[in-house]
Amino acid sequence: xxxxxxTPRYLIKTRGQQVTLSCSPISGHRSVSWYQQTPGQGLQFxxxxxxxxxxxxxxxxxRFSGRQFSNSRSEMNVSTLELGDSALYLCASIPDRxxxxxxGQGTRxxxx
Amino acid sequence: xxxxxxxxxxxxxxxxxxxxxxxxxxxxxTPYLFWYVQSPGQGLQLxxxxxSGDTLVxxxxxxxxxxxxxxxxxxxxxxxxxxxxxxxxxxAVGASNFGNEKLTFGTGTxxxxxx
Numbered sequence: 072x073x074x075x076x077x078t079p080r081y082l083i084k085t086r087g088q089q090v091t092l093s094c095s096p097i098s099g100h101r102s103v104s105w106y107q108q109t110p111g112q113g114l115q116f117x118x119x120x121x122x123x124x125x126x127x128x129x130x131x132x133x134r135f136s137g138r139q140f141s142n143s144r145s146e147m148n149v150s151t152l153e154l155g156d157s158a159l160y161l162c163a164s165i166p167d168r169x170x171x172x173x174x175g176q177g178t179r180x181x182x183x
Numbered sequence: 184x185x186x187x188x189x190x191x192x193x194x195x196x197x198x199x200x201x202x203x204x205x206x207x208x209x210x211x212x213t214p215y216l217f218w219y220v221q222s223p224g225q226g227l228q229l230x231x232x233x234x235s236g237d238t239l240v241x242x243x244x245x246x247x248x249x250x251x252x253x254x255x256x257x258x259x260x261x262x263x264x265x266x267x268x269x270x271x272x273x274x275a276v277g278a279s280n281f282g283n284e285k286l287t288f289g290t291g292t293x294x295x296x297x298x
Contacts, residue, residue, distance in 0.1 A: 113289075114291075173229075
């Protein structure tokens with residue numbers, strides 16, 4: 072059973088640019104959650120998508136957005152990048168039942 | 184709103200010694216509780232979870248955790264650590280539907296193993 076795939080693994084962007092990260096969940100999972108991990112703030116919930124609809128949202132500015140496609144793949148976008156957006160972005164694939172949230176290896180974003 | 188406290192930022196133990204990592208949560212309803220482990224530069228791997236039932240939960244790699252409602256705690260234990268257990272450990276509480284869509288994490292405990 073294939074795991075959660077996040078692409079790319081590493082990214083370097085310049086302040087003011089925008090970036091798109093991708094997450095392919097486990098086959099059959101319809102829900103995807105996104106998290107930001109930084110040394111200062113730790114792991115913080117960004118948003119969750121279920122069947123192409125945003126179902127839950129964390130406390131992040133509007134520069135952070137996401138979407139989900141009909142095949143459950145999800146993308147998150149950060150516009151007008153700031154230095155503080157440098158982080159490991161983790162995607163979790165969620166089954167439609169109680170149980171484990173399966174995490175990908177993450178995308179390491181560095182903003183310079 | 185829910186919250187998780189991991190009071191120990193860094194713990195060092197000798198290989199073969201026992202381990203206990205502390206976790207306290209704040210949540211109005213019955214919590215869904217998790218312990219995850221993260222190796223450097225990697226994603227999160229689930230060690231164990233609690234949804235209901237038996238308050239002593241067994242997980243992978245010889246880990247266990249005990250849910251104590253009266254103390255709002257969910258401490259992780261292992262009787263004998265191995266060098267490969269060196270990593271960062273996160274306690275989390277789940278809110279919403281199935282308890283796993285929106286996790287609130289603690290700040291983590293970094294575990295160092297001395298040979």
